[in-house]
Amino acid sequence: MTGALDGIRVLDFTRVFAGPAATQLLGDLGADVIKVEEPGRGDEGRVLGSTKEMLKKYGGMSPSFVAFNRNKRSIALDLGNPAGRRTAFELAAKSDVVVHNFRLGAMERWGLGYEAIKAANPRVIYCEFFAYGKQGPLAHLGANDLALQGHGGLMSMTGEPDRPPVRVGTAAIDLHGGLAMVCAILAALFHRERTGEGQAVEASLLRSSAHLMSYFYTEYWLDGTIRKPMGTANHLSVPNQAFPTADGSVIIIAPSDEMWHRCATALDAERLARPEYKTIFDRQHRREEVIAAISSVTRRLTRQEVFDRLAPVKVNVAKVNSVGEAADDEQLAAIGGVVEFSFDGQKVKSVAAPFKLEGTPTKVESAPPMLGADTETILLELGIGRDEIAARREQGAFGKAKLPAGGNR
Amino acid sequence: MTGALDGIRVLDFTRVFAGPAATQLLGDLGADVIKVEEPGRGDEGRVLGSTKEMLKKYGGMSPSFVAFNRNKRSIALDLGNPAGRRTAFELAAKSDVVVHNFRLGAMERWGLGYEAIKAANPRVIYCEFFAYGKQGPLAHLGANDLALQGHGGLMSMTGEPDRPPVRVGTAAIDLHGGLAMVCAILAALFHRERTGEGQAVEASLLRSSAHLMSYFYTEYWLDGTIRKPMGTANHLSVPNQAFPTADGSVIIIAPSDEMWHRCATALDAERLARPEYKTIFDRQHRREEVIAAISSVTRRLTRQEVFDRLAPVKVNVAKVNSVGEAADDEQLAAIGGVVEFSFDGQKVKSVAAPFKLEGTPTKVESAPPMLGADTETILLELGIGRDEIAARREQGAFGKAKLPAGGNR
Numbered sequence A, B: 001m002t003g004a005l006d007g008i009r010v011l012d013f014t015r016v017f018a019g020p021a022a023t024q025l026l027g028d029l030g031a032d033v034i035k036v037e038e039p040g041r042g043d044e045g046r047v048l049g050s051t052k053e054m055l056k057k058y059g060g061m062s063p064s065f066v067a068f069n070r071n072k073r074s075i076a077l078d079l080g081n082p083a084g085r086r087t088a089f090e091l092a093a094k095s096d097v098v099v100h101n102f103r104l105g106a107m108e109r110w111g112l113g114y115e116a117i118k119a120a121n122p123r124v125i126y127c128e129f130f131a132y133g134k135q136g137p138l139a140h141l142g143a144n145d146l147a148l149q150g151h152g153g154l155m156s157m158t159g160e161p162d163r164p165p166v167r168v169g170t171a172a173i174d175l176h177g178g179l180a181m182v183c184a185i186l187a188a189l190f191h192r193e194r195t196g197e198g199q200a201v202e203a204s205l206l207r208s209s210a211h212l213m214s215y216f217y218t219e220y221w222l223d224g225t226i227r228k229p230m231g232t233a234n235h236l237s238v239p240n241q242a243f244p245t246a247d248g249s250v251i252i253i254a255p256s257d258e259m260w261h262r263c264a265t266a267l268d269a270e271r272l273a274r275p276e277y278k279t280i281f282d283r284q285h286r287r288e289e290v291i292a293a294i295s296s297v298t299r300r301l302t303r304q305e306v307f308d309r310l311a312p313v314k315v316n317v318a319k320v321n322s323v324g325e326a327a328d329d330e331q332l333a334a335i336g337g338v339v340e341f342s343f344d345g346q347k348v349k350s351v352a353a354p355f356k357l358e359g360t361p362t363k364v365e366s367a368p369p370m371l372g373a374d375t376e377t378i379l380l381e382l383g384i385g386r387d388e389i390a391a392r393r394e395q396g397a398f399g400k401a402k403l404p405a406g407g408n409r
Helices: A018-028 A052-057 A063-068 A082-093 A114-120 A145-151 A172-195 A205-212 A214-223 A257-272 A280-285 A287-298 A303-313 A323-328 A330-334 A375-381 A386-395 B018-028 B052-057 B063-068 B082-093 B114-120 B145-151 B172-195 B205-212 B214-223 B257-272 B280-285 B287-298 B303-313 B323-328 B330-334 B375-381 B386-395
Strands: A009-012 A032-037 A072-076 A097-100 A125-130 A199-204 A240-245 A248-253 A316-319 A338-343 A346-351 A355-357 B009-012 B032-037 B072-076 B097-100 B125-130 B199-204 B240-245 B248-253 B316-319 B338-343 B346-351 B355-357
Touching: A009 A018, A009 A082, A018 A032, A018 A063, A018 A072, A018 A097, A018 A125, A018 A172, A032 A082, A052 B214, A063 A346, A063 B214, A072 A375, A082 A114, A082 A386, A097 A172, A114 A125, A125 A172, A145 A172, A145 A205, A145 B240, A145 B248, A145 B316, A172 A199, A172 A205, A172 B172, A172 B205, A172 B355, A199 A205, A205 A214, A205 B172, A205 B330, A214 B052, A214 B063, A214 B323, A214 B346, A240 A287, A240 A303, A240 B145, A248 A287, A248 A303, A248 B145, A257 A280, A257 A287, A257 A303, A280 A287, A303 A316, A316 B145, A323 A330, A323 B214, A330 B205, A346 B214, A355 B172, A375 A386, B009 B018, B009 B082, B018 B032, B018 B063, B018 B072, B018 B097, B018 B125, B018 B172, B032 B082, B063 B346, B072 B375, B082 B114, B082 B386, B097 B172, B114 B125, B125 B172, B145 B172, B145 B205, B172 B199, B172 B205, B199 B205, B205 B214, B240 B287, B240 B303, B248 B287, B248 B303, B257 B280, B257 B287, B257 B303, B280 B287, B303 B316, B323 B330, B375 B386
Parallel strands: A009 A032, A009 A097, A032 A072, A097 A125, A125 A199, B009 B032, B009 B097, B032 B072, B097 B125, B125 B199
Antiparallel strands: A199 B355, A240 A248, A248 A316, A338 A346, A355 B199, B240 B248, B248 B316, B338 B346
């Protein structure tokens, strides 16, 4: 079976998280993704957060680079060099999609802005990703996921009551922004398929963060409510949070009175199935008391025991897993959520796309590329001859470093 | 200008967050979204988390319903009733996209499963959203955003060191899953436009959570690392976290030695621009000491003062805003991130799509609909005559409640 984006070429100038996560999904869908990297150094994500041991073991690649750069080929181009920029322009002129997350104005200074590319390639979909967007007082301010967790208000709602705010443990705003880029690119490709028209599209950390926070902004705009952190609890109902057990925490959610009755009976009828806890209003009213009563029961059980009592009676229950338990939990593999590729003879596991297409399945065809591994292949495909490649190399288009001789795949 | 999805009809059976957030974006892109709701009750999201005052003020709509249901029309159909199911089937047979998030098997029991719809409408894109997916030991377990925060490991990485885990303050997994649905639907529409083929697509809370956690799973699979909560800090570099000020917290991120030098000099050269903090290794090695030194400086300043010192010297800085400060911050409005619609004569603000399409701009054409407001209009468009509508009403297709006479728009 073919992929939904077979035959679509994506020229990808993005670095670190949001952009690479987005273009990896385009590659999963079948697009030919060409990753443009700075010679010698490459995507900063190649080394971010890695140890020296890791870097040796996986060809210089950090875990996050491995996680977000499969199904891509790498070309090393020095955008500070005229021959490098000319090569990038020629590639952009022959691509369906161009994506970048440079700071505002950088692509224009290199002659790679939308207007320039569009003049040579009117059908191009040109996707930009910014921190705070292109207009307004913060347009030129640098930022990352953490900065937007603070700016957007997510941090102010995350943490224990009356203690300092904490960050969300993963780069949720970055990755959500990555999916927003994919949405924008796919919508524009669909429009182009119907009309022949290309266009510029945009996403940003700020838009991503605002979308994640949208229902709290709406609530504030409607009636002035400003939510505060509640630990693992929720203002919606009781119980609706994590509870301690003998070996970790477990989440129990029983909003309706019927579900609560099943929950209380299955856990400890005597302590919990009491008339004064019967309705959702009773439980909200006696919130502290109900939580303490449930905790006193769950503390004597293991996570698994709580799970085994509640799941069969259709109460929403989940274990609070560590990263390792979550990654290895058999459910994820059972739905095809784990993919695998070979790197240097080793099998490496990674997480599949967050969606499944029955008719045009996503696929994993290659491991993340070594820096510049495909430079020559890509240039030859583009129709640039070997002599011309050699001349551009002399001119510094591919950096001072020696061009790797072959691919890694 | 037209929308990218003009002329596309979406039949939307989803309730609460992920699904409605997804179909709202399809509506923003120009699709005609028909929201199928249970007569009398409607989407549970209509009342979720609302107060009695709010419900009176906004026509019975909760803030989250207002946030995720613009650009839709509502039809009330009783899927427990044969005439209601027949009507749903007729609508599905004439739709480009059908979306639902019922439990596994429910649509099939109603005769509305993919195979049945496909037989009448081979070009249909049929999108399902599940908790843990369709296969595997947890396929039948109920879940929500919080359950997956626990199951997927996100909670285990969120919180203060050596204190209990906390939840992410917003439903990030739900909303990320919503964008994954939009990606899948758009990719399938693009494929259909090129080939004429429809297909079934799928997303789930589990896939969404795994995608958000993917680089931590990869790290664990590569070398066994299991990350733990670090408050607002990050293992990557120092400083890279929130610091206390006289009036709240501020985030400072200065990973490179040059940026740190500018940061230290701008804040308090004497205390911070010291040789023993000079390199990233020094600062990691003296993590506690460096954080204490920065905190002692920031505590004497306001958030705005720290921001005003660091932003001009290009250090990544952000205020930790409350929900209200974040919603009203002028930057979001400056990039078109705030939209407005009229409801009952009141202007209501909401958050725009997380992406921008220059050639086919997203638009807000209508406020969230009252339950069943468009039932009759939609049926007439479908070609069902007034007598037939009356007959089906008699048969209970639209529930026992009286069908509202007109729309709210």
